[in-house]
Amino acid sequence: DTEVTQTPKHLVMGMTNKKSLKCEQHMGHRAMYWYKQKAKKPPELMFVYSYEKLSINESVPSRFSPECPNSSLLNLHLHALQPEDSALYLCASSQTQGQGAGEAFFGQGTRLTVV
């Protein structure tokens, strides 16, 4: 199984809503990532978890809250988002976070629209 599964595929939420994005992998990878991608732009790194501990937070606003309940799961909790937060949110995993760790596997993403 070389898949990273993200749910939901599409999400529309109001600015006062609370929602969560979910990501799951069963490859035994110990590094997991959240990215945000706007149209025609490269993915922007948001968070990195290494061995279930938050390793990197790229100065992401607190309305985005990551969580790694176990080595297979990664969540992104959303609260009080703004319309400019509408984007494709991508989850990825790799064996480790270190250099030369080989390929990272990406999910298909969650298309988020904030209204």
Add this chain to the structure above:
Amino acid sequence: LAKTTQPISMDSYEGQEVNITCSHNNIATNDYITWYQQFPSQGPRFIIQGYKTKVTNEVASLFIPADRKSSTLSLPRVSLSDTAVYYCQRDTGRRALTFGSGTRLQVQP
């Protein structure tokens, strides 16, 4: 900043070899270079990774010269389905998986 520079876009025809060059002048000793392919509304897909000289797999080759300040992704005999965005990425450990601006490859029949 782990910056890479790529051409914004390239055009090619089916059956041709395509070479996409990425510049990474301030590459660090331990950095690896990784290339990803992305289709619209999909997550990026790993193509190839290398440190120096030449790496080849079933879909591409990666050439990294001795000074490692640039790298070239080579796609042999492209087809229409290779139309996508290609990202060069420096794997710097702490800033792992930070993407460059990407090259949009358009393959014509």
